[in-house]
Amino acid sequence: MCVAVPGKVIEINQRQGKVSFGSTIIDIDLGLVNVNVGDFVLVHAGCAIEVMQKEHAEEILALYAELEEVLND
């Protein structure tokens, strides 16, 4: 139930907007985030709950870098 999926903001209309998930475009509430068109957001139950910092591939690489960092400190 707490699943959240990343999508790309393609249109902003005040605190709502359109987010694309592949070829599907859905109206999403943007009231919890500060976003620009082109940003990736994490969407849960029709609401963007956070802006994603990096794209997926970069994220997996960053994961190992983070691990390295946390295990060495």
Place this chain on the structure above:
Amino acid sequence: MISLQEILEKLKTYDGRKLKIMEVCGTHTAAIFKNGIRDLISPNITLLSGPGCPVCVTSAAYIDRAIALAKTPQHVVLTFGDMLKVTGSTQSFSEAKADGAKVEMMYSPFEALEKAKAHPENTYVLAAVGFETTAPVYARLLSRAIDEGIKNIKLLTDLKTITPALDWISHISPSIDGYICPGHTAVITGTTAYSQLAKKHHRPFVVTGFEGEHILVAIYDIVCQIQSGKAQLHNLYQNAVHVNGNQEAKALLEKYFDVAPAFWRGIGSIDQTGLFLKEQYAEFDAGKVISVQENKSCACGSVMLGQISPNECPMFGTACTPTHPQGACMVSFEGACGIWYRNRR
């Protein structure tokens, strides 16, 4: 930089003391099965499924109350799909619907806004169930309803916070050696609360994403921490989780909700874990539900506290199956018993 291959090798050959690691979130439990993670790690590492499925911990009394509202003239109850099959004391939403109760499935609470505008004669009651991830969505719904002057929307709240529940679990189940934290609640709460838990209970808490890789890395991190005597919060989901979480969401939660004890199905009441609408928003409140412990023979509570695995419950797969569930953990798609049942061999 260590590779996934080396991590897998180390987890497979781990021969240190037996460890119990709890994955708190139902979405993690599902990902662990999907990726066959139990087969990839040493038998000395046991993964336990925690209480992180909001549907599973919603009481029968709550379902009963929601159904009663759905049977009230001019009332429509809106719910997420995964609640439909959960039974109250006599019926589930699906059964009540077949009986004429007005229950509609929603994908997003915001659907209520259009419905409420189109049908001012109806009151739309949202079965507002969920953790920190979902609660701010309901707060946004209220903001928008208030802005748009919509008055025929009400919340029947059973919103819970998982972080204080983990504090309680760490206290009563000290044999759990480390925690894979629920990533999507951490998006909202931030990591500070988890760092405090790590310090207080001297256990590693690792926030991570939902791919197999994320989970393996989190397990490896916990094992390494334990081996080197550390007990820290590590955030491996920095893509979405920040130290302070989503401030906007937290401010909205504070604006609309008071914190009070909540009832967890199968477990009982846990202090500080419930979010209830503040007095000044009473016109949006569909009422409070008083819950009591039911079906004592269902061991959901012990499963969710990491004391047993679902297959250790005497009813698992015999008296209790997804078609004849005895407990909510078997009903919900993210319930530990249901996930174990669907993936049993």
